[in-house]
Amino acid sequence: MAFEGFYPAILATFRHIESNYGYDTLERYWREMAEEYYAPVIEKFKTGGLGAIARHWREYFDKEPKAQVDVIREQNRVIIDVKQCPAIYWLRHFKCDIPDWYYNHIPVMGTVLAERSGHKFEFESGDGKYKMIFIKE
Amino acid sequence: MLGVNDFIGYYDWTFEFIRRNFGEDDLRKYWEQAIAKEAIKELYDTIAEDEVLAMVRHWAYSAIGEECDAHICFSGDYFRYDMHSCPSLGFILNANRKFYHDYCSHCVGWIRPMMERAGWHFRHQHNHKGQCWFEYRRKGDTEWSKPGELSGQKDVRLRSDWNEDECDTSQSED
Numbered sequence: 329m330a331f332e333g334f335y336p337a338i339l340a341t342f343r344h345i346e347s348n349y350g351y352d353t354l355e356r357y358w359r360e361m362a363e364e365y366y367a368p369v370i371e372k373f374k375t376g377g378l379g380a381i382a383r384h385w386r387e388y389f390d391k392e393p394k395a396q397v398d399v400i401r402e403q404n405r406v407i408i409d410v411k412q413c414p415a416i417y418w419l420r421h422f423k424c425d426i427p428d429w430y431y432n433h434i435p436v437m438g439t440v441l442a443e444r445s446g447h448k449f450e451f452e453s454g455d456g457k458y459k460m461i462f463i464k465e
Numbered sequence: 466m467l468g469v470n471d472f473i474g475y476y477d478w479t480f481e482f483i484r485r486n487f488g489e490d491d492l493r494k495y496w497e498q499a500i501a502k503e504a505i506k507e508l509y510d511t512i513a514e515d516e517v518l519a520m521v522r523h524w525a526y527s528a529i530g531e532e533c534d535a536h537i538c539f540s541g542d543y544f545r546y547d548m549h550s551c552p553s554l555g556f557i558l559n560a561n562r563k564f565y566h567d568y569c570s571h572c573v574g575w576i577r578p579m580m581e582r583a584g585w586h587f588r589h590q591h592n593h594k595g596q597c598w599f600e601y602r603r604k605g606d607t608e609w610s611k612p613g614e615l616s617g618q619k620d621v622r623l624r625s626d627w628n629e630d631e632c633d634t635s636q637s638e639d
Contacts, residue, residue, distance in 0.1 A: 330470040331530040337504035338467055341479055344499035349487070357482060365478040365564075391470035414468060434466040460466065 330391045335418040343427065351429065358433045362440035373445035373462075381406045381447070381462045394418065408460040416456040434458065473556040480565035496574030505575065513583040520544040520601065536619035544601045545610065547621045551595040558595070569593060573635045581637050588636040592628065596621045 346354045363370075372380050382401045385408045389397040396412035419426050435451040442449035442462050450461040467475070483492045501509050508523040515522075517539050524546055528535045534550035557563055569591040580587045580601060588609050591597035598621050600609055612622035621627055 330468070331472075331527070331532075332469060333527060333530050334469040334472040334476075336506075337476070337500060338469075338472065340499040340503035341476075341495075343503065344495055345483075348491075348494075353486075357479075360482060361475055361478060365475045388468060388470065392468040395468075437466055 330393055332393050332414075332418045332421075335415050336422050336424055338415070339419055339424055339426070339430065342430065342433070346427075346429070354429075355432070355436055358436040359440055362437040363444070366437070366441060370441055370444045373441060373447065378404075378406050378447075378462065378464055381445075385460075389414075405461055405463045408462075410458050410460070413456045413458060420456075431458065434460065438462075471556075473553045474560060474562065476571075477557055477568050478564045480568070480571060484565065493574055496571055497578040500571070501575040501579045505579075509579050512579065512585075516583075516585075517541055517544050536616050538616050538619075542603060542606065543610075543615070544599075545615045546599045547616050547619050548595070548597045549619075549621060549624070551597065554593075554595045567593070567633070569597065569633070572597075572599075577635070577637060586637045588634075590622075590629075590632040590634045592632045594626070594631075596624065596627060598622065 342354060345357050369384060372384060376383075378401060382399050385397070385406070386399045389395040389399075389408075389410070392414040394412060394417045395410070395414040398407075398409040398411065400407040400409065415430075416426065419430075431453050434453070435449070438449045438451060438460050446465055448463040448465055450459075450463065452459045452461075480492060483495050505523070508519055511519040521537070521539060521544070524537055524544075527533075528537065532552050533548060534552075536547040536549070538545050551569075554568055557568055572591075573587075573589055576587060576589075576599065584604050585601045586604055586607055587599060587601050588607075589597065589599045600615075602608070613620045622629075
């Protein structure tokens with residue numbers, strides 16, 4: 329059930345938390361979601377290492393409507409090269425006003441997923457594209 | 466990073482995050498402000514004027530997009546939605562990971578303020594197993610349908626597994 333109509337709800341949720349409780353709470357929301365909701369994913373990354381990380385993101389983005397993503401496995405890292413970000417595609421489609429901090433959830437959550445599973449996380453972004461890199465420590 | 470394929474899971478988690486940090490009143494405020502007024506803005510902004518047409522546009526689109534097993538019927542004066550298998554609750558039940566105590570209550574959470582503002586009454590029941598119904602009528606008309614009266618055999622209340630005693634019931638203030 330990968331319904332594109334949920335993307336505006338994700339953004340509305342971020343905006344609601346930021347405007348009612350402040351940006352620090354928004355970052356805490358992202359961190360705690362990564363720690364709690366994605367705890368099974370952290371466990372999978374911890375036990376399965378880079379192979380599990382590559383598989384997870386391939387399967388995850390395969391389900392996302394309009395995503396164009398290459399997942400590249402190298403010796404000590406996995407690069408998730410998001411050439412067309414489905415969230416930005418659909419938020420633009422629905423004419424949503426996208427705040428500057430929208431992408432900040434990626435390094436915040438990615439760092440939790442990586443560090444809790446014994447990896448390092450790097451992030452690059454620009455204009456509806458981004459790269460997440462999980463590096464074996 | 467956050468996508469829509471597992472949205473329902475972390476949407477449910479978000480309800481619990483808001484409840485445990487800020488309380489139930491703030492959770493209701495979230496459903497009204499973030500979901501009704503912003504995420505579902507098109508319906509919120511057009512329902513008072515377009516009435517049933519706006520409801521049909523929204524719920525037909527979401528029923529198809531969310532792959533619901535649902536039945537919709539309507540006239541110029543009412544709109545009725547019978548959900549036989551809710552994919553959202555199904556996601557949570559299948560994953561066996563429930564964070565907020567009553568996921569189903571979020572629908573009333575955003576529908577109640579929107580309908581009351583637009584001048585429509587609503588009545589709703591859900592059985593916590595993936596079946597529910599909503600009926601919307603103009604203010605002043607609170608003659609809710611009897612089972613089968615509007616949606617025939619597609620009325621969830623006629624299902625052999627529908628038990629009124631297990632249901633939560635909500636309706637707008639008269």
